[in-house]
Amino acid sequence: MSSEVSGAGARETMHERVYRELRSRLIGGRVVPGRAVTLRGLAAELGVSPMPVREAVNRLVAERALVMTPSRRISVPEMTPERFDELITARERLEPEAARRALPHLTRADVGRLGKIDAELEEHLRTGNVEGYVAANHAFHFSIYRGSPSEILVPLIESLWLQFGPFMRIVYGRVGTTWLVDYHEQAMAAILARDDAALADAIRADILDGMRHIGNSVFDSRLSPGRPAASGM
């Protein structure tokens, strides 16, 4: 009778709270790649003991959202061209399929919500609000994917976004938020038309076009998906 009615032992643990906080920072690009983090430091910052932080960080390391150096130090992973290329590929393979599977469950009302999110997204783009844009883009994609209850595909995709997050920050700081080709509207139209192939294509195009644009601007071009850069590193 404290505050929740759920009753069925659904109380949130502290390490879950910490996990969600760190995750939100990562997806929102509010952490700097390469920066080292420490259990005691995070614990002090979040006002908890090192213990829950340990569990949350361990989980993020397992999801490859954080990395551990050979000397067991924790840090936000740097993006390499190879990693970037693999992430694009994984997104391009999984997200259109997730969208296709969600389509039968998406209603006209869902499209309405997507339209609102997309409007906010463009507003953030106009005002140069990077964090807002990233959050809205995340919301747009996962509002689609989560249409179908998924235990595998959507968590997999979330882990990919988690790995992209810290990189996005750098990217948008560098690229600005200018290009904007609107595959989101194509996606919404495809949902209304119940056309799963068109929806998958719109998602695929959104990923490939956006990511390639970002990758080229950061990694000195010449990074074509499916054909790894032959250079060392």
Place this chain on the structure above:
Amino acid sequence: MSSEVSGAGARETMHERVYRELRSRLIGGRVVPGRAVTLRGLAAELGVSPMPVREAVNRLVAERALVMTPSRRISVPEMTPERFDELITARERLEPEAARRALPHLTRADVGRLGKIDAELEEHLRTGNVEGYVAANHAFHFSIYRGSPSEILVPLIESLWLQFGPFMRIVYGRVGTTWLVDYHEQAMAAILARDDAALADAIRADILDGMRHIGNSVFDSRLSPGRPAASGM
């Protein structure tokens, strides 16, 4: 100077050892879905304190190889038709791509090794050695995928196999190990021919054919990939 030359702090932690042990049990199907596991129980069984077990189990929960009930009890997840279908889809989307990317790095010597693994695999099939078969099949696929150093795709695929493992045990116990259509030889031929499309097709066929056969025999047929079963649960 103790035993390893690496020197650079590469010593293995206890929770890593526990993680690898549990992981091996899961992939090898040496655990029973639905069975509850406890930290103290595992700790006693493995001769360590509950602490490293806690970290290993948390990691496996993060990878969805174990699940946590709402009342925070740990157990090996049961397979549902929906989960099964999603796992097939994820494998079918990721593994051919991983193979395609590995192809440029695979040598004739690698194919030789694959041939040896495949021979062992068929021997295990003949003698009805389920664990041996599962291990050999795992070795075959990942010997291909790991041709290319991968930080994203291969770990993703490993997590999928981890989720399949406990199910396989039941499956092979029920189906026997009879059907055996050899896409593995097609894969090896494709590697020798440097034909990435053919390699991807062989992997895809191996996955879809094998998995659909298994799924049909366990889930009372009528489960076609990409078209979720409409029944409740």
Place this chain on the structure above:
DNA sequence: TCCGTTCAAATGTGATCACGCTTTGGGAGA
């Protein structure tokens, strides 16, 4: 015989501490 209550055992969670290793910063020597 069946169902509800109760109570002890067992569970995951979080805190705290000790340990070995790595990092780092300052001082001694050239």
Place this chain on the structure above:
DNA sequence: TCTCCCAAAGCGTGATCACATTTGAACGGA
């Protein structure tokens, strides 16, 4: 001024304990 070295601080790891909650079975009443 530069280099080397050593000591102190800081790190992740693992052990142990207290605690709230959950489980499971014995018990008593209908």
